[in-house]
Amino acid sequence: MSHSKKRYLHRKLAVSVFWTALLFAVFIAALSFFAEFKRATEKNRVMLAQLLDTVESTAAVAAYSGNRAIGEDLLKGLLRNDIVHEARLHADQNLDLSLARDGPPSAAQTELVRTLRSPFGAGEAIGTLSVIPEANFSLQEARYSAMVGAFNSAAVIGLTALILLVLVRATLSRPLMTVSNALHAIKAGEKERLGSLPRHENDELGQIVQDINGLLDKVQEKFEDERRLLRQIQAVERQLRGIFENTSAGIFLLDGQGRLQTANPTLGRVLGLPEAEADALLGQDFPARAFAAQEPFLALMRQADESGQVVAADLPLRNPVDASAGGWVHCLLSRRSDHEGAACFEGVVYDITERRALEMRVRHEADHDPLTGLRRRQAVERDLAMLLEQQQEGGSRHVVLLLDLDNFKDINDRHGHAAGDIVLVETAHRLKCCVRASDWVARLGGDEFMVVLVDCVPLERAHSIARHILAAVTLPIKLSPEVQGQVGVSIGIAIHGEKNPALDDLLKAADQAMYEVKRQGKNGFALAGPDGVFRVEKIDPA
Amino acid sequence: MRKFLIFAALLLPAPPAPADVAVIVNAKNTVAAMARREVQDIFLGRTRTFPDGRFAVAIDQSSLLRAEFYQTLTARPVEQIDAYWARLLFTGQASPPLRLPDDAAVLKTVRENEGAIGYVDPRRVDHSVRLLLQLKP
Numbered sequence: 001m002s003h004s005k006k007r008y009l010h011r012k013l014a015v016s017v018f019w020t021a022l023l024f025a026v027f028i029a030a031l032s033f034f035a036e037f038k039r040a041t042e043k044n045r046v047m048l049a050q051l052l053d054t055v056e057s058t059a060a061v062a063a064y065s066g067n068r069a070i071g072e073d074l075l076k077g078l079l080r081n082d083i084v085h086e087a088r089l090h091a092d093q094n095l096d097l098s099l100a101r102d103g104p105p106s107a108a109q110t111e112l113v114r115t116l117r118s119p120f121g122a123g124e125a126i127g128t129l130s131v132i133p134e135a136n137f138s139l140q141e142a143r144y145s146a147m148v149g150a151f152n153s154a155a156v157i158g159l160t161a162l163i164l165l166v167l168v169r170a171t172l173s174r175p176l177m178t179v180s181n182a183l184h185a186i187k188a189g190e191k192e193r194l195g196s197l198p199r200h201e202n203d204e205l206g207q208i209v210q211d212i213n214g215l216l217d218k219v220q221e222k223f224e225d226e227r228r229l230l231r232q233i234q235a236v237e238r239q240l241r242g243i244f245e246n247t248s249a250g251i252f253l254l255d256g257q258g259r260l261q262t263a264n265p266t267l268g269r270v271l272g273l274p275e276a277e278a279d280a281l282l283g284q285d286f287p288a289r290a291f292a293a294q295e296p297f298l299a300l301m302r303q304a305d306e307s308g309q310v311v312a313a314d315l316p317l318r319n320p321v322d323a324s325a326g327g328w329v330h331c332l333l334s335r336r337s338d339h340e341g342a343a344c345f346e347g348v349v350y351d352i353t354e355r356r357a358l359e360m361r362v363r364h365e366a367d368h369d370p371l372t373g374l375r376r377r378q379a380v381e382r383d384l385a386m387l388l389e390q391q392q393e394g395g396s397r398h399v400v401l402l403l404d405l406d407n408f409k410d411i412n413d414r415h416g417h418a419a420g421d422i423v424l425v426e427t428a429h430r431l432k433c434c435v436r437a438s439d440w441v442a443r444l445g446g447d448e449f450m451v452v453l454v455d456c457v458p459l460e461r462a463h464s465i466a467r468h469i470l471a472a473v474t475l476p477i478k479l480s481p482e483v484q485g486q487v488g489v490s491i492g493i494a495i496h497g498e499k500n501p502a503l504d505d506l507l508k509a510a511d512q513a514m515y516e517v518k519r520q521g522k523n524g525f526a527l528a529g530p531d532g533v534f535r536v537e538k539i540d541p542a
Numbered sequence: 543m544r545k546f547l548i549f550a551a552l553l554l555p556a557p558p559a560p561a562d563v564a565v566i567v568n569a570k571n572t573v574a575a576m577a578r579r580e581v582q583d584i585f586l587g588r589t590r591t592f593p594d595g596r597f598a599v600a601i602d603q604s605s606l607l608r609a610e611f612y613q614t615l616t617a618r619p620v621e622q623i624d625a626y627w628a629r630l631l632f633t634g635q636a637s638p639p640l641r642l643p644d645d646a647a648v649l650k651t652v653r654e655n656e657g658a659i660g661y662v663d664p665r666r667v668d669h670s671v672r673l674l675l676q677l678k679p
Contacts, residue, residue, distance in 0.1 A: 070633055119622075121616055122617075
């Protein structure tokens, strides 16, 4: 605000007082005009009445005697008074005189009539004396009085306003301006304060200055409190941010459709994404970018949404850091509502690749025979059960071959366990060579093996494979540079199908077929026909 | 107020007891009767004729009876009557009635003038004039 445009308080006050005074003076003038007009009119009537009183007896004489000279004299006398406009003397029989002043007839004036009575006898009425008052006279009187009233009130009010103006300017406006300018220069929260006003320490202005200084103190206090609090909040925020950014877990927030909303820098590292791609992850479809398969994560989201609790799963990554080792994360997911009430998901992932590898190794050791590297019985039976279960509806057929070595005990007894082990390892190798990579070979224990032909089409191929196995296994085995050994094998074949829907049935059928081979002299394979009769095919021992 | 004054005047110890006054006219005068006010109008110059239109001349007299007459006729003291005439005289347009010394002169003048009208002590009235009105106080 520029200095020249300021509207000083005392000037405002003066202008208000001026207009008020003007209004008041006009009001008073109008009031006194009407009052004086009324009073002058009233006074005129009284004066006229007195005039009439004065001349009444003479008028009565004139009227009684019909004397024109006295009458005219009398009317002239009346007209000499300013308040009389017209005078008239009327006697009943012999006289009718009238005299008027120059100028317009005063219309609104009422005639003042005096009945003249005979100066003698009983005083009967003999005529009238009437006067019409001079209207201009009252008007002039009233105007003059109004003017004087207006002038007086204007003078008094004007003088009062002037004194008020000077006083207000000296005692209120100037100190206020001082305070205002000082306050304008002070910044909130600083140590500056208003100086006290001389001669105003104990009045309202002094009070205002004190109060403002008190307020400034409070504001400064609040400012300092706020700064302190802000520093504390910033420290806490730094700590929390440090935790958020430096944790080894990836933290993320997804919207209801699985798009990434927020993530900490660690997330990209945990997911094994290159830095550039990690930055571009925001707003992207998180399951598709992060995991090898989307479906498990989507299932996890559904589960979290339905249960409302924290759910967890181990998930393989799409882009593992070490491609050969594979990458796995443990993912914790929970559903939340964002500030608008829509569903969103917050999650934590951390790297479990090593733990997973360890687990896999342990599991592999549990499932596999350390000597031959083949699956153990419980592993293959478990996997076969799962395979059969998946198979229920499909048309493909699986074939189970149950193998039992013949003469193995002889080699063990004659050449020792080491030789037995060589036989087992060699047999395992030969079995693997006879089947496709997708087929399974397992060691059920001792000298018992199992081969599962997955999706064996046509079924006749099982025969040729059995023949092939028979030929391969029964070839001599080099036990040492000098010694060769040879074993035979009995193979029971069972086909998974309507007759053998369950695992137990299948294995039992294979077992029975194998014993049928053994019963008929070993070194052959057997398969139960549609009639339940086993057909045994044998080869001659080489 | 006026009645009260009259009453008060009656109570005052006035030296001679008020007596009647007789208004007389010429014997040939045909005016039947006149009211007190008509007599007053003639004597105070308000009219110069009798009710029948004939010219009237009022005859005054200077005796003690004059005060009696005007007091009885107008209920005003005679000084007021004199003042009235003085005012009219000033204008030069009117003059008071002819004033004779006593009853005898009045009777004589009335007898000799047909339009004359005067007043005398009732005891002096005879057949040579006509008694028009007897004024009682």
